Amino acid sequence: MSSSSLKALVAFMAVAAVAELAAGSKTWTIKWASGGNYGDWSSKNTVAVGDSVVFTYGPPHTVDELSAADYKACSFAAPVSSDAGGSTTVVFDKPGTRYFACSSGSHCSMGQKVAITVANSTAPPSSKGGSSYGAAAAGAELASKLVVGLAVGAGAILAL
Ligand SMILES: [Cu+2]
Numbered sequence: 736m737s738s739s740s741l742k743a744l745v746a747f748m749a750v751a752a753v754a755e756l757a758a759g760s761k762t763w764t765i766k767w768a769s770g771g772n773y774g775d776w777s778s779k780n781t782v783a784v785g786d787s788v789v790f791t792y793g794p795p796h797t798v799d800e801l802s803a804a805d806y807k808a809c810s811f812a813a814p815v816s817s818d819a820g821g822s823t824t825v826v827f828d829k830p831g832t833r834y835f836a837c838s839s840g841s842h843c844s845m846g847q848k849v850a851i852t853v854a855n856s857t858a859p860p861s862s863k864g865g866s867s868y869g870a871a872a873a874g875a876e877l878a879s880k881l882v883v884g885l886a887v888g889a890g891a892i893l894a895l
Pocket residue numbers: 768769795796797837838839842847
């Protein structure tokens with residue numbers, strides 16, 4: 736095997752290992768526009784702990800995270816966060832409901848608002864102590880695969 740194909744193999748194994756580690760989390764995309772109807776988005780898209788939601792939009796839209804009360808009232812006086820960058824990524828690291836709305840004009844009251852609920856049933860991958868046998872076994876299996884992948888990769892590097 737040539738040196739370059741070995742290097743390609745090592746690169747592939749590294750990418751595969753990273754992809755496997757990330758396989759548990761998902762990225763959702765919301766095309767964020769005025770007049771959108773996002774009322775049932777969360778019930779149709781099951782965001783789990785560890786997942787990310789990316790809002791994509793152009794000016795003049797914003798993604799403001801609000802309290803439940805401010806969300807209900809479309810009040811932007813005290814947002815938790817606010818972004819107008821055009822691509823806003825929100826990581827859902829724990830269960831619960833978070834509220835997002837556009838602060839531009841009357842977009843919020845016209846429906847450019849979404850409440851995203853992450854269910855309790857999925858345990859965070861990083862939680863300690865409370866993990867079930869199944870989760871622990873899956874973690875051990877993943878770790879052993881990663882070790883094998885790294886060992887093969889290291890062996891290939893030494894052979895170059
Ligand atoms: Cu807007």
